[in-house]
Amino acid sequence: MKVRFLVSLSLLVAALGVAFSGGKPAEGSGVNFSENVAPIIFNNCTSCHRPGEAAPFTLMNYADAKKRGKLLATVVESRQMPPWKADKGDYEFKHERRLTAAQIETIKQWVAAGMPEGNPAKLPPMPKFQDGWQLGKPDLIVKMSEAFTIPADGPDIYQNFALPLNLTEDKWVRAIEFRPGARTVVHHSLFFSDPTGDARKLDAADPQPGFSGGMAFTGQRFAARFGLGGQNNDAASNPGASPGGNLGGSLGGWAVGAQARVMPDGLAYFLPKGSDLVLASHFHPSGKVEKEISTVGIYFADKAPTKSFTGIQLPPLFGVFEGLDIPAGAKEYTLEDSFVLPIDVKAFGAGAHAHYIAKTMHLMATLPNGEKKKVLWINDWDFAWQDQYQFKDFVALPKGTRLDVKITYDNTADNPRNPSSPPRRVKWGEGSLDEMGSMSLLVTAANEAEMPVLQTAIRNHVRSAFGKRRAARR
Numbered sequence: 001m002k003v004r005f006l007v008s009l010s011l012l013v014a015a016l017g018v019a020f021s022g023g024k025p026a027e028g029s030g031v032n033f034s035e036n037v038a039p040i041i042f043n044n045c046t047s048c049h050r051p052g053e054a055a056p057f058t059l060m061n062y063a064d065a066k067k068r069g070k071l072l073a074t075v076v077e078s079r080q081m082p083p084w085k086a087d088k089g090d091y092e093f094k095h096e097r098r099l100t101a102a103q104i105e106t107i108k109q110w111v112a113a114g115m116p117e118g119n120p121a122k123l124p125p126m127p128k129f130q131d132g133w134q135l136g137k138p139d140l141i142v143k144m145s146e147a148f149t150i151p152a153d154g155p156d157i158y159q160n161f162a163l164p165l166n167l168t169e170d171k172w173v174r175a176i177e178f179r180p181g182a183r184t185v186v187h188h189s190l191f192f193s194d195p196t197g198d199a200r201k202l203d204a205a206d207p208q209p210g211f212s213g214g215m216a217f218t219g220q221r222f223a224a225r226f227g228l229g230g231q232n233n234d235a236a237s238n239p240g241a242s243p244g245g246n247l248g249g250s251l252g253g254w255a256v257g258a259q260a261r262v263m264p265d266g267l268a269y270f271l272p273k274g275s276d277l278v279l280a281s282h283f284h285p286s287g288k289v290e291k292e293i294s295t296v297g298i299y300f301a302d303k304a305p306t307k308s309f310t311g312i313q314l315p316p317l318f319g320v321f322e323g324l325d326i327p328a329g330a331k332e333y334t335l336e337d338s339f340v341l342p343i344d345v346k347a348f349g350a351g352a353h354a355h356y357i358a359k360t361m362h363l364m365a366t367l368p369n370g371e372k373k374k375v376l377w378i379n380d381w382d383f384a385w386q387d388q389y390q391f392k393d394f395v396a397l398p399k400g401t402r403l404d405v406k407i408t409y410d411n412t413a414d415n416p417r418n419p420s421s422p423p424r425r426v427k428w429g430e431g432s433l434d435e436m437g438s439m440s441l442l443v444t445a446a447n448e449a450e451m452p453v454l455q456t457a458i459r460n461h462v463r464s465a466f467g468k469r470r471a472a473r474r
């Protein structure tokens with residue numbers, strides 16, 4: 001595996017570095033596990049590196065850390081761990097998983113000093129981790145009625161599941177918490193409400209639990225929403241970055257590493273009575289047969305929100321209209337889109353989605369006074385870590401702000417994440433060997449009465465992308 005190879009190469013380099021600098025640069029610095037390293041590990045690593053969580057081994061005590069000490073130093077220095085793909089931009093995110101330069105230095109010094117334990121009496125207490133539901137007891141818990149089997153190997157699988165909710169009244173959803181049964185194979189799951197019963201029929205018609213068909217189901221909803229009839233087969237999926245609660249029944253999503261989050265400031269997704277909850281899940285075989293039963297906890301708001309929100313997705317529909325065609329060997333194939341805000345907005349979240357060969361994903365805002373702001377800045381896109389980023393504070397973007405998205409793809413053999421060897425020509429598609437790409441900004445209107453103006457502008461933007469594509473095909 002190329003990824004492993006790179007890791008071991010950097011380990012070797014790290015080891016040599018230590019050797020050349022005399023082997024014990026930190027001697028006398030007194031850095032030890034109990035006092036200096038454990039606080040970093042317990043607070044930044046153990047949440048995932050403990051039994052029953054996503055990481056493949058535990059980091060809960062001195063022996064755990066010592067066993068992989070050099071690898072720990074390598075992955076924190078490269079910022080592979082803790083997983084957090086957003087570079088420092090101009091706005092802060094909630095729940096940021098980033099070590100400070102000083103913390104990284106401490107771990108490196110500890111390894112270089114031979115990983116001393118120090119005095120175990122000085123260990124910090126282990127933080128209290130929430131087992132089970134992270135957000136407390138949900139108002140409604142639903143579960144897949146049958147297990148879906150993921151074979152040991154083979155291509156990625158997209159499967160949709162319709163779960164009846166039996167709601168007798170309309171509801172507003174503050175948060176949805178998703179708990180995969182087979183953590184090693186569930187990559188992400190997107191949530192939709194389906195008041196039509198169509199998904200349930202498709203589920204019943206498919207002999208397997210759930211129904212396949214990639215994201216065509218989702219695509220049809222978008223197509224219907226935007227009046228793009230006839231584009232169903234072309235239409236896109238709706239992964240990681242949810243395009244927003246008021247679009248086509250989206251209720252957000254979950255991806256590996258993501259934490260369950262409550263919508264800020266009383267915002268909520270609308271869930272019409274009688275709806276089924278549709279999970280559009282993506283599975284990646286793990287080398288052994290797995291059976292997935294997903295459980296979902298739904299948290300309702302007591303009352304209807306006073307503000308609505310929407311997603312601005314650039315390019316729209318995951319780039320389906322952009323004519324993506326990435327030649328084998330292309331080092332920096334670029335996809336771009338822009339949108340000018342027609343009203344003052346307040347942004348509360350951002351996200352990005354692409355498959356394996358995307359490399360950089362940049363969302364820049366140019367304010368009316370010409371000031372440029374990095375909104376979401378990913379320099380080393382990794383399909384495995386698709387967070388939905390929530391800003392610490394609402395980000396005010398005035399009318400006339402231009403949003404520019406630039407996504408680059410590296411389709412060379414040098415890209416360790418390229419799933420095709422040798423590289424092959426890649427076009428837009430839902431399979432993991434295909435590509436797509438978009439970034440999203442979730443916003444409220446500064447003045448709620450102006451929301452329709454924004455929604456119209458978004459619809460027009462989608463229509464114009466569709467129109468350009470149709471013209472290009474003629």
Ligand code: HEC
Nearest residue numbers: 007044045048054055056071072075076081082083257384
């Ligand atoms: C959000 C969950 C999460 C957090 C937080 C996290 N890890 Fe991980 N870690 C994982 C997962 C999942 C893997 C398995 C490999 C992968 O999917 O990238 C992993 C793999 C690793 C590996 C093996 C890497 C390899 O290439 O074999 C090391 C070492 C590691 N983590 C160390 C750490 C350290 C040190 C921290 C804290 C500074 C940390 N992790 C924080 C989830 C996490």
